[in-house]
Amino acid sequence: MEDISLHLLDLAQNSISAGASLVEIFIVEDTHKGQMIVTLRDNGHGMDESQVKRVTDPFFTTRNTRRVGLGIPLFQASAEATGGQMYIKSCKGRGTEIKAVFHTTHIDCLPLGRVDDTILSLILLNPEINFVYSHKKQDKHFLLDTRQIREVLGQVSIENPSVIEWIRKYLSDGLEEINGGV
Ligand SMILES: Nc1ncnc2c1ncn2[C@@H]1O[C@H](COP(=O)(O)OP(=O)(O)OP(=O)(O)O)[C@@H](O)[C@H]1O
Numbered sequence: 001m002e003d004i005s006l007h008l009l010d011l012a013q014n015s016i017s018a019g020a021s022l023v024e025i026f027i028v029e030d031t032h033k034g035q036m037i038v039t040l041r042d043n044g045h046g047m048d049e050s051q052v053k054r055v056t057d058p059f060f061t062t063r064n065t066r067r068v069g070l071g072i073p074l075f076q077a078s079a080e081a082t083g084g085q086m087y088i089k090s091c092k093g094r095g096t097e098i099k100a101v102f103h104t105t106h107i108d109c110l111p112l113g114r115v116d117d118t119i120l121s122l123i124l125l126n127p128e129i130n131f132v133y134s135h136k137k138q139d140k141h142f143l144l145d146t147r148q149i150r151e152v153l154g155q156v157s158i159e160n161p162s163v164i165e166w167i168r169k170y171l172s173d174g175l176e177e178i179n180g181g182v
């Protein structure tokens with residue numbers, strides 16, 4: 001995988017396949033500690049204990065079109081390549097949480113990439129699903145919650161081009177700000 005935002009796109013796809021109506025992505029960057037924690041949480045159908053154990057094994061997948069599921073093992077490998085770790089918590093019928101710790105000063109740490117593009121694509125491709133994107137960096141915090149946007153929109157669809165354009169700008173301005181831009 002080229003960057004972490006593409007991993008997130010892939011993991012969110014699992015959540016959507018699991019019937020989630022809410023997908024939450026949390027990123028916490030601590031530049032002093034050289035650590036980044038990336039969490040994806042959904043309210044999909046979850047996995048039981050044995051599925052969770054097997055999910056980090058690339059020969060386990062419930063897809064029947066193809067034998068090997070690689071999304072989670074690749075995410076785990078990217079975290080472990082930096083000396084970090086990945087954790088999965090899942091509860092059948094309730095949802096799943098996947099969390100990975102990246103050591104950002106490690107030479108093999110992937111760049112974060114365009115999380116704003118990932119979030120925008122997820123919203124555009126899945127207008128019926130709600131997304132939360134929370135990004136903390138030191139004392140700065142950016143938050144996007146499509147439930148709040150929908151509340152303001154009332155009858156207007158989130159797919160409306162001017163709404164999408166507003167979300168795109170809100171994301172890019174917000175990220176520029178937490179990354180120290182103007
Ligand atoms: N969020 C989730 N909720 C419920 N089940 C999940 C979730 N994420 C993964 N799984 C289960 O774990 C399996 C492995 O996931 P993984 O992303 O590694 O591979 P895949 O989605 O099957 O294939 P690929 O990602 O390579 O297209 C999935 O097939 C699914 O059964």
Ligand SMILES: [Mg+2]
Pocket residue numbers: 010011013014069070071072
């Ligand atoms: Mg997958």
